Amino acid sequence: MGTPLYISVVLPLALSTPYTYAVPEELKGQMVRGLQVLVPLGERLQAGIVWQVGVNGLDSRTVRKVQAILDPTPVVLEGQLQLWEWMAEYYCCTLGDMVRATLPAGLRFDRDAYVCACYPELPPLPSMPFLAKEMLGRVQLAKELKLELLLPVKGDRDYMKALKHLMDLGLVALEERIRRKSTPRAKIYYQVPRRCLERGGLKEVLQNVKHKGQHRAFAYAFSRIVEMGGATMASISRGELLTQGQATPGILSALEKKGLLIRTSFDSAFYTAENEEIGQLTKLSAPQQQALEQLQASMRTHGVTLLHGVTGSGKTEIYIHLIAKTLAQGKQVLYLLPEIALTEQIIGRLRAVFGSRVGVYHSRLSDSERTSLYNALRGMGGRGNHHDTSSPIPETSSSPQGPDIILCARSGVLLPFSRLGLVIVDEEHEMSFKQSSPAPRYHGRNAAIVLGRLLGVPVLLGTATPAVESYRNALEGKYGLVELTGRYGLSMLPEVELVDMAEARAKNLARGHFSVVLLDAVEQALRDNYQVILFQNRRGYAPYCQCADCGWVATCPNCDVSLTYHRVGNALHCHYCGHVAPLPLECPECHRHSLYLQGLGTQRVEEELTQLIPTASVGRLDLDTTKGAEGAQSVIGQFSDGEINVLIGTQMVAKGLDFSRVRLVGILNADALICMPDFRATERAFQLMAQVGGRAGRRETLGRVLIQTQRPEQPIFTWVAQHSYTAFYQNTIAEREALGYPPFGHLVAIMLRHGKQERVDAAAAYLAGYLRQQLGDMVLGPQAPLLARVCREFQLQILLKIPLAKSLAAVRGILLQAITSTRAQKGCSTVKITVDVDPV
Numbered sequence: 001m002g003t004p005l006y007i008s009v010v011l012p013l014a015l016s017t018p019y020t021y022a023v024p025e026e027l028k029g030q031m032v033r034g035l036q037v038l039v040p041l042g043e044r045l046q047a048g049i050v051w052q053v054g055v056n057g058l059d060s061r062t063v064r065k066v067q068a069i070l071d072p073t074p075v076v077l078e079g080q081l082q083l084w085e086w087m088a089e090y091y092c093c094t095l096g097d098m099v100r101a102t103l104p105a106g107l108r109f110d111r112d113a114y115v116c117a118c119y120p121e122l123p124p125l126p127s128m129p130f131l132a133k134e135m136l137g138r139v140q141l142a143k144e145l146k147l148e149l150l151l152p153v154k155g156d157r158d159y160m161k162a163l164k165h166l167m168d169l170g171l172v173a174l175e176e177r178i179r180r181k182s183t184p185r186a187k188i189y190y191q192v193p194r195r196c197l198e199r200g201g202l203k204e205v206l207q208n209v210k211h212k213g214q215h216r217a218f219a220y221a222f223s224r225i226v227e228m229g230g231a232t233m234a235s236i237s238r239g240e241l242l243t244q245g246q247a248t249p250g251i252l253s254a255l256e257k258k259g260l261l262i263r264t265s266f267d268s269a270f271y272t273a274e275n276e277e278i279g280q281l282t283k284l285s286a287p288q289q290q291a292l293e294q295l296q297a298s299m300r301t302h303g304v305t306l307l308h309g310v311t312g313s314g315k316t317e318i319y320i321h322l323i324a325k326t327l328a329q330g331k332q333v334l335y336l337l338p339e340i341a342l343t344e345q346i347i348g349r350l351r352a353v354f355g356s357r358v359g360v361y362h363s364r365l366s367d368s369e370r371t372s373l374y375n376a377l378r379g380m381g382g383r384g385n386h387h388d389t390s391s392p393i394p395e396t397s398s399s400p401q402g403p404d405i406i407l408c409a410r411s412g413v414l415l416p417f418s419r420l421g422l423v424i425v426d427e428e429h430e431m432s433f434k435q436s437s438p439a440p441r442y443h444g445r446n447a448a449i450v451l452g453r454l455l456g457v458p459v460l461l462g463t464a465t466p467a468v469e470s471y472r473n474a475l476e477g478k479y480g481l482v483e484l485t486g487r488y489g490l491s492m493l494p495e496v497e498l499v500d501m502a503e504a505r506a507k508n509l510a511r512g513h514f515s516v517v518l519l520d521a522v523e524q525a526l527r528d529n530y531q532v533i534l535f536q537n538r539r540g541y542a543p544y545c546q547c548a549d550c551g552w553v554a555t556c557p558n559c560d561v562s563l564t565y566h567r568v569g570n571a572l573h574c575h576y577c578g579h580v581a582p583l584p585l586e587c588p589e590c591h592r593h594s595l596y597l598q599g600l601g602t603q604r605v606e607e608e609l610t611q612l613i614p615t616a617s618v619g620r621l622d623l624d625t626t627k628g629a630e631g632a633q634s635v636i637g638q639f640s641d642g643e644i645n646v647l648i649g650t651q652m653v654a655k656g657l658d659f660s661r662v663r664l665v666g667i668l669n670a671d672a673l674i675c676m677p678d679f680r681a682t683e684r685a686f687q688l689m690a691q692v693g694g695r696a697g698r699r700e701t702l703g704r705v706l707i708q709t710q711r712p713e714q715p716i717f718t719w720v721a722q723h724s725y726t727a728f729y730q731n732t733i734a735e736r737e738a739l740g741y742p743p744f745g746h747l748v749a750i751m752l753r754h755g756k757q758e759r760v761d762a763a764a765a766y767l768a769g770y771l772r773q774q775l776g777d778m779v780l781g782p783q784a785p786l787l788a789r790v791c792r793e794f795q796l797q798i799l800l801k802i803p804l805a806k807s808l809a810a811v812r813g814i815l816l817q818a819i820t821s822t823r824a825q826k827g828c829s830t831v832k833i834t835v836d837v838d839p840v
């Protein structure tokens with residue numbers, strides 16, 4: 001026996017610290033950080049990640065032993081572990097939260113409970129309740145049964161009592177077994193090699209293929225891939241070839257042998273095998289070239305560089321040049337985007353240059369595709385499921401290190417990187433980079449900056465409307481700053497005009513929610529064969545259903561919020577809990593028929609517009625139309641192809657879309673953006689208006705933006721109209737400084753929730769009192785948030801406003817103690833308490 005070795009292990013549970021275990025002699029040589037191991041916890045076995053190797057000062061008699069190593073190589077790399085540590089500390093979450101957020105399903109383990117018979121032949125039995133007898137009979141017959149199969153409902157009390165009775169008699173035993181989460185079988189896809197797609201390729205192939213079935217199957221695959229844009233990375237599923245393509249497995253393998261089909265395990269949305277050469281890069285304009293050189297210089301001296309370029313200045317083109325340079329050094333690029341649903345355009349632009357070297361990691365991928373990509377990145381390409389012999393992933397010729405460019409929403413920062421060379425955060429100002437639930441409640445951009453620092457990789461933030469925090473960091477010299485003040489080529493920033501809706505109504509120059517000015521502009525644009533985007537940041541038809549006589553408003557029974565009327569289904573919906581109710585025929589309070597719909601949602605905009613301008617062909621882009629897997633893509637695609645000429649949408653239409661024929665952008669109700677009780681309201685409103693307006697006139701024709709408002713005198717409209725980010729910034733930063741808001745202080749929001757009001761009240765009062773003793777007037781509240789009740793739970797919020805001079809780490813320490821102490825109070829243990837650092 002050598003000297004004992006102890007390790008600490010992070011378990012995917014809500015535990016604040018890793019647990020310590022002893023390593024058996026035979027496993028000692030293999031212990032490294034990031035390995036996945038099996039350890040005992042209480043009565044059960046649990047998979048966990050090795051956190052520290054060599055923990056001192058332990059008593060070998062009390063420490064339990066590691067049972068097994070579950071994967072031969074680390075599933076979490078060193079850089080990831082360091083990021084976990086930072087995130088858990090900064091965002092007040094547990095390392096267990098990090099495990100759950102990081103590992104794809106195919107690398108996680110499930111626990112199953114089995115009820116096993118203890119005797120092959122039953123001994124004479126005492127008399128027992130009927131339920132127990134019946135249960136014993138079933139177990140005895142099967143020898144062992146999964147617990148969930150034995151109980152009619154999970155945790156059913158009577159059944160659990162009967163089970164306990166049998167266990168006490170020693171007739172059955174409960175056993176826990178651990179197994180790898182099953183991942184669905186990886187699908188097989190086929191691609192057509194590049195040479196066949198080139199001119200004349202098909203003809204030549206078909207001349208040389210004599211077999212009729214092969215002929216047909218190949219022609220089918222070819223035509224489908226041409227339909228998909230003829231890109232070499234496009235792929236078609238085996239299932240489709242077998243059915244629509246009328247192929248047989250024999251035909252497919254013959255075509256494969258001839259090199260006419262290339263087998264891959266990945267959907268084209270993912271990445272494919274061929275290691276293609278880089279396509280042609282666009283030639284940068286002189287200002288773009290200069291910006292590129294400035295960026296490169298800045299990235300040598302600054303960890304983070306902000307590229308502030310107006311809408312349509314060609315930031316994406318500059319990224320592409322930087323990516324090409326990074327790939328040329330044999331390194332990877334992480335490209336973060338706020339919302340993966342809207343990224344088809346950007347994927348297309350990157351694939352046009354980098355082909356299959358682009359990989360996309362998003363929620364539409366199946367568990368097995370995600371696991372494959374994760375494994376490929378950690379250097380275990382193609383063999384990710386080696387434990388699961390029942391479903392071998394077909395061999396692919398992909399490089400073992402996975403794609404070189406990884407396009408992803410915020411969770412991309414959690415992936416394993418072994419040769420990262422550049423991180424790009426596109427549209428860095430987007431507040432959707434922040435995860436609000438569940439923990440870790442992290443900001444993707446900020447986590448990316450830390451990741452860059454940990455790995456020694458430059459981080460590039462790009463946007464036309466920087467977050468106030470980022471711009472300040474740039475002005476202060478913490479970040480490098482490169483600016484592009486003009487659009488690419490002949491394109492100019494659009495002309496912005498305000499429409500006074502109060503005046504329009506008074507003069508009878510409004511129809512429904514449209515001013516006549518806006519209607520005329522839409523008609524004119526359509527007549528000239530241009531396209532239009534209309535922005536209204538609310539989905540549904542109308543946000544209120546109200547009684548004109550008694551003032552009653554339809555509200556959600558589970559949440560403190562009015563119900564939104566949706567035309568589709570003619571019903572009232574809660575946007576928070578999903579509750580749906582039919583539209584009442586009369587007011588439930590006063591029983592008169594005076595109900596009317598108030599307010600404006602995208603469906604109503606659509607309805608009014610089609611009535612007012614019947615020639616318009618309208619598409620809608622909001623959460624309701626994008627729920628299906630391809631929803632957003634199909635609306636965006638139809639608009640790109642000109643099948644529709646008016647696109648109506650929520651903030652989704654403000655995100656980096658590049659359409660060549662949009663001449664007009666209309667903002668229907670700008671006031672709804674501005675009058676929000678939030679210190680970030682002005683920032684969000686400015687960014688939204690500048691971004692959505694920035695979709696207009698992106699080619700030669702001058703674009704026009706019409707903003708409808710009741711209060712045109714507000715300064716924000718001047719900043720938007722003059723495209724003056726600087727004016728916006730100077731005003732906003734002064735206001736933030738005066739009030740001590742970020743970036744002049746940190747905010748931490750503590751939310752308490754419970755089904756009973758008195759429980760939340762008591763817990764919040766205690767917690768706030770505890771915090772106030774230590775932190776004084778940094779503590780605000782408790783107060784009811786905008787939504788005092790959501791999903792039948794009452795909510796109270798305590799806000800910490802922490803000056804920059806104060807150590808955030810010290811405050812977090814106090815906060816965690818305060819929460820522990822609150823949970824220990826009588827009646828408070830079931831109150832849910834969540835902490836959100838830097839909430840948005």
Ligand SMILES: Nc1ncnc2c1ncn2[C@@H]1O[C@H](COP(=O)(O)OP(=O)(O)OP(=O)(O)O)[C@@H](O)[C@H]1O
Nearest residue numbers: 282283284285311312313314315316317488656658
């Ligand atoms: N050097 C170039 N050569 C050819 N086309 C270019 C060049 N630079 C930009 N463009 C074109 O101009 C349009 C706007 O560029 P791009 O989408 O890259 O701008 P952006 O700064 O990313 O815009 P936004 O911030 O509004 O999303 C695109 O259609 C792009 O292809």
Ligand SMILES: [Zn+2]
Nearest residue numbers: 556559574577
């Ligand atoms: Zn609700």
